[in-house]
Amino acid sequence: MSNVKFMSGENIPLEMHKVRMVQKVNLLPVEERLKCIKEAGFNTFLLNNRDIFMDMLTDSGVNAMSQEQYAAMMNADDSYAGSETYYRLEAVLKDIFAMEYFLPAHQGRACENIIARSLIKPGMVTIMNYHFTTTKAHITLNGGIVEEIVSDEGLKITSDAPFKGDIDINKLKKSIALHGKDKIAFVRIEAGTNLIGGQPVSMDNVREVSKICRNEGIRLVYDASLLGDNLYFIKKRDEKYKDVDIKSITREIASLVDVLYFSARKLGSARGGGILINDKDLYMNMREFVTLYEGFLTYGGMSVREMEALAVGLVETMDMEVINQTPIIVEALCNELLAKGVPVVTPPGGLGCHVDAMQFCSHVPQAEYKAGALASAIFIASGVRCMERGTLSEQRNADGSERYAEMELARIAVPRRVFTLSQVKYTADRISWLYKNREIIGGLRFVEEPKMLRFFFGRLESIGNWPDILATQFRKDFGESL
Numbered sequence: 001m002s003n004v005k006f007m008s009g010e011n012i013p014l015e016m017h018k019v020r021m022v023q024k025v026n027l028l029p030v031e032e033r034l035k036c037i038k039e040a041g042f043n044t045f046l047l048n049n050r051d052i053f054m055d056m057l058t059d060s061g062v063n064a065m066s067q068e069q070y071a072a073m074m075n076a077d078d079s080y081a082g083s084e085t086y087y088r089l090e091a092v093l094k095d096i097f098a099m100e101y102f103l104p105a106h107q108g109r110a111c112e113n114i115i116a117r118s119l120i121k122p123g124m125v126t127i128m129n130y131h132f133t134t135t136k137a138h139i140t141l142n143g144g145i146v147e148e149i150v151s152d153e154g155l156k157i158t159s160d161a162p163f164k165g166d167i168d169i170n171k172l173k174k175s176i177a178l179h180g181k182d183k184i185a186f187v188r189i190e191a192g193t194n195l196i197g198g199q200p201v202s203m204d205n206v207r208e209v210s211k212i213c214r215n216e217g218i219r220l221v222y223d224a225s226l227l228g229d230n231l232y233f234i235k236k237r238d239e240k241y242k243d244v245d246i247k248s249i250t251r252e253i254a255s256l257v258d259v260l261y262f263s264a265r266k267l268g269s270a271r272g273g274g275i276l277i278n279d280k281d282l283y284m285n286m287r288e289f290v291t292l293y294e295g296f297l298t299y300g301g302m303s304v305r306e307m308e309a310l311a312v313g314l315v316e317t318m319d320m321e322v323i324n325q326t327p328i329i330v331e332a333l334c335n336e337l338l339a340k341g342v343p344v345v346t347p348p349g350g351l352g353c354h355v356d357a358m359q360f361c362s363h364v365p366q367a368e369y370k371a372g373a374l375a376s377a378i379f380i381a382s383g384v385r386c387m388e389r390g391t392l393s394e395q396r397n398a399d400g401s402e403r404y405a406e407m408e409l410a411r412i413a414v415p416r417r418v419f420t421l422s423q424v425k426y427t428a429d430r431i432s433w434l435y436k437n438r439e440i441i442g443g444l445r446f447v448e449e450p451k452m453l454r455f456f457f458g459r460l461e462s463i464g465n466w467p468d469i470l471a472t473q474f475r476k477d478f479g480e481s482l
């Protein structure tokens with residue numbers, strides 16, 4: 001929000017944009033929502049968008065673009081090789097990040113594929129604050145091992161630590177001493193740490209980790225997919241950066257790392273991805289993979305129209321009035337839910353509001369995918385589609401045993417500049433109703449479990465008929481209301 005105080009003293013998020021194009025959405029009656037989630041195998045990824053009222057599955061590729069981004073798309077240079085669009089995007093990236101080389105890729109996980117193939121040899125360890133699903137899949141697929149050393153605060157649901165995504169420096173030192181630098185593929189910092197509730201990493205932490213890595217000769221890789229949110233929090237929560245402009249903060253981060261990559265479905269509100277590197281040899285090595293897996297070097301699997309939108313979106317990310325829009329809505333949603341006693345991750349992060357299924361569904365065993373059950377129940381109660389971020393999103397251990405997630409979260413993502421405050425209030429209202437009726441929610445079990453990234457396509461069924469009971473209770477409490 002801009003510096004606007006309300007006379008009432010209420011802290012109301014104020015949108016700093018106006019809506020000029022809309023998409024009609026439908027809210028189905030609860031009985032139909034129940035039918036839809038059953039048909040989707042209790043997996044919110046498998047719902048049809050036409051059956052969804054508010055799509056809060058993710059912030060990925062579904063952010064509202066600005067009129068300047070749409071205008072830029074018309075100006076794209078559509079050529080296989082040597083496109084002007086590529087050079088425009090490269091120039092913007094150089095200006096913002098001041099890193100030497102740029103490699104385009106079709107999205108964030110494609111960057112992860114290239115990085116993992118270039119830097120990981122079987123048995124090597126990658127140390128990070130916390131994994132992301134696709135990051136871990138690429139590392140393990142290449143024979144690597146993921147080690148997570150996020151600060152202890154990072155795994156607490158309730159906290160007032162401003163930077164819960166920080167790496168624990170003592171653990172980092174111990175881990176390097178234990179493995180030896182030659183066995184460490186790289187250290188990875190994820191901005192706006194996704195799976196622990198969109199929690200930011202402080203500049204002090206990046207600086208300290210960088211110093212250690214440089215002393216040891218270990219590469220530091222920075223996942224900047226959620227950099228926009230993280231920049232907002234650095235400015236907001238670190239007194240030292242209160243008056244520093246966003247671009248200078250961005251450049252400082254970039255100056256401390258060796259490789260920086262991003263999903264442009266998040267950063268820059270377009271669709272694509274990219275890797276920035278300083279080391280020429282590494283660039284040459286990675287370049288081979290771009291042409292093999294992505295496309296020619298001057299588009300890397302992206303549409304040139306998206307590249308133009310990305311170039312503008314990145315410039316717009318350097319504006320506090322743009323990047324503050326999601327975190328203030330997330331905070332408003334978290335506060336509405338907290339006021340009703342609903343357990344959510346605090347302090348509110350970027351990306352979305354994270355409901356703690358461990359407490360919400362304390363009666364459901366972790367083996368019955370309590371966060372997945374909660375995500376399905378939220379859809380039945382509201383028509384809002386959110387995402388499970390818990391055990392379902394984990395990979396099984398090598399011996400096939402279940403790996404229980406440290407956090408069981410239902411993530412209510414807040415795509416950038418998409419939903420209004422009344423829609424956000426509706427979401428809070430229905431989740432609060434669900435919380436009052438939480439004892440009805442039961443567990444889920446797999447009927448079809450893919451080997452890799454099982455949360456995308458896995459199909460489940462309810463243990464017992466709790467979804468029907470929930471829908472009946474909704475009808476009883478809300479009468480004719482949708």
Ligand SMILES: Cc1ncc(COP(=O)(O)O)c(C=O)c1O
Pocket residue numbers: 060107108109110132134135190194223225226263264265272273
């Ligand atoms: C932190 C982080 N890294 C990487 C990715 C992967 O990006 P993409 O979905 O574009 O493949 C995501 C996507 O959600 C993410 O949140």
